[in-house]
Amino acid sequence: MEQHDMMAPHAELKGATLIHLLRNLHDALGAATAALAHRLQLSATDAAAVEHISLSDKPVGPGELAARLAITRSSATEVVDRLVAAGHVERVRDEADRRRFRLEPTESARARVREELGPLVEVIAAAAEPFSPAEREVIEKYLNAVTSAYYAYAEASDSTAQRPHGRS
Numbered sequence: 810m811e812q813h814d815m816m817a818p819h820a821e822l823k824g825a826t827l828i829h830l831l832r833n834l835h836d837a838l839g840a841a842t843a844a845l846a847h848r849l850q851l852s853a854t855d856a857a858a859v860e861h862i863s864l865s866d867k868p869v870g871p872g873e874l875a876a877r878l879a880i881t882r883s884s885a886t887e888v889v890d891r892l893v894a895a896g897h898v899e900r901v902r903d904e905a906d907r908r909r910f911r912l913e914p915t916e917s918a919r920a921r922v923r924e925e926l927g928p929l930v931e932v933i934a935a936a937a938e939p940f941s942p943a944e945r946e947v948i949e950k951y952l953n954a955v956t957s958a959y960y961a962y963a964e965a966s967d968s969t970a971q972r973p974h975g976r977s
Contacts, residue, residue: 831955841929848925851895854878858888859897859914863922868903868911892918 846856861877862869869877875885889912892898897918903909914922937945 845922845925849921851897854880855888855891855897858885858892859918860922860926862892862898862912863914863919864926868913870903870909870911874912 842857842860843853845860846853849856849859851859857878858874861874871885871889872882874889875882878885878888880888889898889900893900896915899913899915900910901913903911937948940948
């Protein structure tokens, strides 16, 4: 048996382990979002919206929020209406295009989300401390590649999405 054939099952096993670990991470993210929702006394969707709006490094509009939450634009409008009424979010007219609004968290909502997520962020940051700078760079490259793969999959149309070999 050629050497690369002997390595294939090992490579598949490593890949399966990584997929399993990513699945566990996905489940943990979902559990954390549910816990945040409970602590903020919001539905899971409303809490996820507040989290996206509060932690985004760029302005989020209603359409982008709908895409991030995987809900329709009309459902996103309902979410935003609830969050505005509850004092968590404000609609701010976009200065570049006055027809559009961007969503901004109120200062109290931003503070509350940071208060609730602060301990988690500290633990996650501490988890990287045992790794050398070179190891952290590898982890960062891997997570960026996985993130890009997820976005590429999400953005691909049904007809262009790559399918596993042997399936139609």
